Amino acid sequence: MTERPETLRSDRLRLDDFLPYRLSYTSNLLSTAIADTYQAMFGLKIPEWRLMALVAEAPMTQLQVGARSGMDKVTVSRAAAALVGRGLLARARNDEDRRSHHLKLTPDGEALYARIVPKALDLEKRVLAGFDAAEQAQLDDLLARLAESAARVMLRVESET
């Protein structure tokens, strides 16, 4: 990626310097690498892996999974169905609302999850290898604020259209 000039001209735009593009580019690179790895090693798709990770933290309904992860409810539904089908996920009756279920990992699911986590952490570690602790903290902070900011902008954009 090249240097952005100090003074921005407002009639041109270098795609390489355009934040949304760079974010997407970087994210896609990582996502693809991860998707391939998980598919090859564990037969899991990204939504399935994400669902497992969330439910492993704390059992929750599909709606909660969607809200936390930004996944579409259709995506969550299919991921859950696939995991239940493989015996990795259980739906526990929710007596407060019988439309939904509490999702949690089965023992098999926990076992698989336990095998995945070190791989995931290792991958993250490799990606972050060139970053010292301060930089990692900065990245954490910047990304968090960016997500917040993006969510805010997104709302405004929607209302303008």
Place this chain on the structure above:
Amino acid sequence: MTERPETLRSDRLRLDDFLPYRLSYTSNLLSTAIADTYQAMFGLKIPEWRLMALVAEAPMTQLQVGARSGMDKVTVSRAAAALVGRGLLARARNDEDRRSHHLKLTPDGEALYARIVPKALDLEKRVLAGFDAAEQAQLDDLLARLAESAARVMLRVESET
């Protein structure tokens, strides 16, 4: 997003703290916002907009577009076809290699591009509103290094599978 404890436990993983996930989450948020805006305002899909932005910088072949942007050649092909169909893009004969063409914007394409750029820069500005110059520079730097690192890790991952 929550605080990551100083000492990492290696058997658990909070999805909210997992870098690839956060990157993807943030990127998707922005991408969706942008995709909706461009589609509504200019009838452009993201690949079409990216192609325009690249070609506006300097005419190039489809292959070069793909190499620079990470877009699949199929995606580039379809984006180019759509833009040519709308009279926004021209394919100029490439005498050195008649399999490929030099792509450049038509006057109409330039005109549309000129209308898009301020919108894009404005959007970026809004997203980065809460970040001072130093933080923006940091973000630039961190993302660039992250992309590089991700590309490296991706290569290793592929060879391991």
Place this chain on the structure above:
DNA sequence: ACATAATAGTTGCAAATGAAACTATATACG
């Protein structure tokens, strides 16, 4: 020169995605 291999771009197909309609249950309000 001629066959073989490589490359730019397109097309066909199969998988992933998400909006909208649908089912079943829950809540609100007369």
Place this chain on the structure above:
DNA sequence: CGTATATAGTTTCATTTGCAACTATTATGT
């Protein structure tokens, strides 16, 4: 209560995506 409205999750369908096979052209080796 009973009817209307909202919500959790599923299914259907249309769109988007990218790999693989294909066409047209170019480069290479003999």
